[in-house]
Amino acid sequence: MTENVVELVKKNFPDSVLAVKEFRGQTTLHIKKEDIVEVCTFLRDDEQCKFDYIVDVLGADAYTPENRFEVIYNIYSLPFKQRLFLKTFTDESDLHVPSVTSVWQGAQWPERETYDMFGIIFDGNKDLRRMYMPEEFDYYPLRKDFPLMGVPDSLPLPRTLREK
Amino acid sequence: MNTLLQETETQKSKILLALEDKDTNVQFDDALENEMVLNMGPQHPATHGVLRILVKLDGETVAAAVPELGYLHRGYEKLAENCSYHEFIPHTDRLDYLSPLMNNTAYILAVEKLLGIEAPRRTKFIRVIISELARISSHCLWLGALAMDIGALTVFLWTFREREKLYDIFEKLTGARFTTSYTRIGGLEQDMTDDVKATIQQFIDQFPEKLDECERLLNRNKIFIDRTDGVGAISRDKAVALGMTGPNLRAVGIEHDLRRASPYLVYDELDFDIPTFNGGDSLARYYVRINEMKQCVRILQQALEKIPAGPIHAFETKKVLPRKERIYTKMEELIHDFMIINFGVEPPVGEVYHAVEASKGELGFYIQSRGEGHPWRLKIHSPSFMNLQSLAPLIQGRMISDIVAIIGSLDPVMGEADK
Numbered sequence: 001m002t003e004n005v006v007e008l009v010k011k012n013f014p015d016s017v018l019a020v021k022e023f024r025g026q027t028t029l030h031i032k033k034e035d036i037v038e039v040c041t042f043l044r045d046d047e048q049c050k051f052d053y054i055v056d057v058l059g060a061d062a063y064t065p066e067n068r069f070e071v072i073y074n075i076y077s078l079p080f081k082q083r084l085f086l087k088t089f090t091d092e093s094d095l096h097v098p099s100v101t102s103v104w105q106g107a108q109w110p111e112r113e114t115y116d117m118f119g120i121i122f123d124g125n126k127d128l129r130r131m132y133m134p135e136e137f138d139y140y141p142l143r144k145d146f147p148l149m150g151v152p153d154s155l156p157l158p159r160t161l162r163e164k
Numbered sequence: 165m166n167t168l169l170q171e172t173e174t175q176k177s178k179i180l181l182a183l184e185d186k187d188t189n190v191q192f193d194d195a196l197e198n199e200m201v202l203n204m205g206p207q208h209p210a211t212h213g214v215l216r217i218l219v220k221l222d223g224e225t226v227a228a229a230v231p232e233l234g235y236l237h238r239g240y241e242k243l244a245e246n247c248s249y250h251e252f253i254p255h256t257d258r259l260d261y262l263s264p265l266m267n268n269t270a271y272i273l274a275v276e277k278l279l280g281i282e283a284p285r286r287t288k289f290i291r292v293i294i295s296e297l298a299r300i301s302s303h304c305l306w307l308g309a310l311a312m313d314i315g316a317l318t319v320f321l322w323t324f325r326e327r328e329k330l331y332d333i334f335e336k337l338t339g340a341r342f343t344t345s346y347t348r349i350g351g352l353e354q355d356m357t358d359d360v361k362a363t364i365q366q367f368i369d370q371f372p373e374k375l376d377e378c379e380r381l382l383n384r385n386k387i388f389i390d391r392t393d394g395v396g397a398i399s400r401d402k403a404v405a406l407g408m409t410g411p412n413l414r415a416v417g418i419e420h421d422l423r424r425a426s427p428y429l430v431y432d433e434l435d436f437d438i439p440t441f442n443g444g445d446s447l448a449r450y451y452v453r454i455n456e457m458k459q460c461v462r463i464l465q466q467a468l469e470k471i472p473a474g475p476i477h478a479f480e481t482k483k484v485l486p487r488k489e490r491i492y493t494k495m496e497e498l499i500h501d502f503m504i505i506n507f508g509v510e511p512p513v514g515e516v517y518h519a520v521e522a523s524k525g526e527l528g529f530y531i532q533s534r535g536e537g538h539p540w541r542l543k544i545h546s547p548s549f550m551n552l553q554s555l556a557p558l559i560q561g562r563m564i565s566d567i568v569a570i571i572g573s574l575d576p577v578m579g580e581a582d583k
Contacts, residue, residue, distance in 0.1 A: 023514040024277055054407050055519075058543040060532055074517060074530070074545070078404065078418060081425045085517070106407025109553045117241070132234035132582060141242055142541075148246050 002027045002082055005049050013039055028072075028085040033097055036073075036088050037124075040103040043075065043084070051075040051084060054104035057111050059118040063144040068092045069120055073100065073107075090120060099124035117142035199227055202564075206235040210313055210568040213578030215552070217559075217567065224564050229556045233549075236582035244542035248508035249275050249349060250485070252542070257343040259544065260580040262305050263298035264344045265334070266522045272347040273428060274518035274529035278511045281350050281480050288429045289471040290356050293364065294337070294346065295429075295520070296460045296467070300371070301330045302523035302575075303453050303460075310450065310572035311382060314391045319378050326374055329367055336360050348485055349509060350478035356471075365468055368461050375457055382450075392446035396558045396570035403444060406554040409547045410525025411452045412574060416444035422521040434466050446573035453575075483509045508537020517545075524548050524575060548581040 006027060010017050016035035021028040031039050043051040056074040067089035076083050090097050099122035100107045111122045113131040119140040122128055129135065139146055139154060205216035214235035220228040240259070244252050256271045257264035269291045276282065283291070304327050308320035331341040337360045338346040338353060346353050382388045398408070403416045413420055421438045423431040439455030441448040477484050485504055486497035513535045519528030525547030532541040551574050558574070559567050 021515075024280065024516050026515075026517060028515065053404055055526065055528070056530070056543070056545045058530060058545075060541045060543075072530070074528075078420055083426075083517075085515075104407070105405040106550065106553060109549065113549075130234075132237040134234075141239060146242075148242060 002084065005043070005082070005084060008046065008048060009039060009043070012042060026083065026085060028087050030087050030089075033071075033088040033090055036086070037098045037100060037103060039086065040073070040075075040100050044103055049077065050079045051077045053078050054100070054106045054110070055083075057100070057107050057114055059114040059120055059142070061118060061142065061144045066091065069095070069118055071097050071114065071120060075104075095119055096121050096123050098122070101125050116140070119143070204567065206232075210571065212309065212571060212576060214582070215571070215576065215578055217555070219559075219564070219567070221564065226559050226562055226564065226567065229559050229567075231552055231555050233552070233578075233582055236578045238583065240583045241542055241544060244539055246538065248505075248537045249511075249539065250504070250508070252539075253347065254343065254345045257345055258579055259546065259583070260302070260522065260524060260527070260548070260577045261342070262577055263302040263523050264342065265294040265338075265346055266298040266302075266520070267527065268344060268347040269295050269429075270518070270520040270522060270527045271529055272349060273520060274516060274531055275349055275509075275511075277518045278514065278516045278531050278533055279349065279480075279483055279509060280512070281478050281483055283350055283478050284475050285430070285472055286355075286474045287352055287476045287478075289467050290352060290476070291347070292429050292431065292434070292467050293356070293464060293471070296463050297330055297333065297364070299523040300457055300460050301327055303457050304330075306453060306572075306575040307378060307450075310446075310569070310575075311378075311388070313568045313572040314388055316381065316385070316388065319381055322374065322378055322381075326371065333360065333363050333367060336363060348477075350480050350484035351476050355476050361468060361471075364464065368464050368468075372458065372461055375454070379454060389447065391566075391569050392450060392573065394443075395446045395562065395566050396573060397443060397445035398554060398558060399444065402557070403554065406557070407550045408525075408554050409550050410521070410523070411456060412449055412525065412551050412554075414438065414440045415448040415452045417442040422519055422526060426519075428518070428520060430467075430470075433470070434463050436463050436466075446569055449573045449575075510535060510537055519545065522547060524577065524580065525551060527580075544580075544583055546580040546583065548576040548578070552576050552581055 006020055009029060013035060016032045016039055018030040018032060043049045053076040055076050058072050060070040062068055062070055069090045071088050073086040088097060097120055099111055102124060111125050112128060114120055115122060115128050116130040116133055117140060136156060139151055199220055199222045202219050202221055204219060206214040216232040218230045219226050240255050243255060253268060256267040259267045304323040308323035311319035334344055335341045337356060338344040398416060400416045403413055417440050419438050419440050424438060436459045439452050441451045481500050486501050490497040491501045511533045513533060515532045517528055517530045519526045527547055528545035530543040531539050534540045558570050
């Protein structure tokens, strides 16, 4: 079933699919970031795919000079009961990735979370605020160069009178 | 002066800007028609934890709402990158703290998928049993809290009596009542004794009757039905588009349950139904969860009958922690224990995602491994987070007192939503 979907995507978007990865029975399609919205729209609307349900959008920091950040889309087809992973890459110099909120409304919060944690900017997301961290926070905590202990004084914490 | 004004404008928090639309500046003749912004939470007893909602009110009607998360954000995903796979197990207890055993199971299944190992059959059955007990425990709290939010305190006390019995079982089984940390890679912390088995049997023998008592308090209760029927309704398409999950998704009539869609453990050998309900309102969500608890009892009964004898640890010496008594007496086991504790199990390079149908919905762990003893990236996909996303459209246009009932029926747990 998943092979069928992979073939369909490859046939319709021959230039967009960079690689197909298989591991432990799950398929990940590497997609060029410019084409992610078109591919997602196709996967949602095509009669043989019907990936109508967004499970998650997550980021990852590969910490490599090129293609440092990965954005992974975990999508699910409720009619066919199958799962597919899409992956795009972006560089530190250009953190913009097109938003898929126009395809799946539910990508809104996961994209906000990814923005909050990695600083990846989703173009087209109408409400791209921080999800967990305060708005004033200047760092992106899940990046590999962010220390585990945090950055001192980066968060405005309440102080007692004596400390002042 | 002008620049100063501009500055304050830019300093205005984005949340307020999101709430303010053009209508706020319109002058009303009637002072009572003005809209006001109310801050609900994070320290509010009805928001089930530290959820904060900013609501713009027109009288008592919600004109717009913005939920704010992050008050319980502990950075577990960052911590996981610095923990070995075993060290992260206790942290999973603190995600959905109403069903820690379920989280333990979900996490360990993802790790086992990454390692490519499988637990023995007896362990699989025990994991099914603990998952279903955790589901009952979580749904019991949801039922009590929902009824209490609406004003029926009795149900809360009755369901907590049941949860108390469950905690006694957990204590016997795992040694801890709350933070269980029961699963291990390829096995469990300790075996389930016959005594525990008998206690579980005792529990499920009496539980349907107790649940029935609670139902009799609510099913024909006019106040309860008026407060839930048609309240917080969502259409089928919208629920799917917003990524709602678990019982909330089944309450709009979609028969999606990962125990059936992609069976894990031994769920394919067990006979149970997936309760669905049409309507997508708070009452539908109530019926789905009530019926789910009845199915849990069915699953538990079958699992207790079918559970085989045998080992509980997989025979994978380099992945599974050896038994204590053997560490002290055998050289091989001592070495393996030392290596697993100090360097961690070393999985192959790769990325896996494994999800289970937790009490709140799809709970998944996405693990990126670079072949080291700790994950390169671990993403927790929490169902409460996705369910809360639909909160704003659900409460829009409702009364302020409905907010409480709708949150109660969605059943979010902030420990999980905030990670």
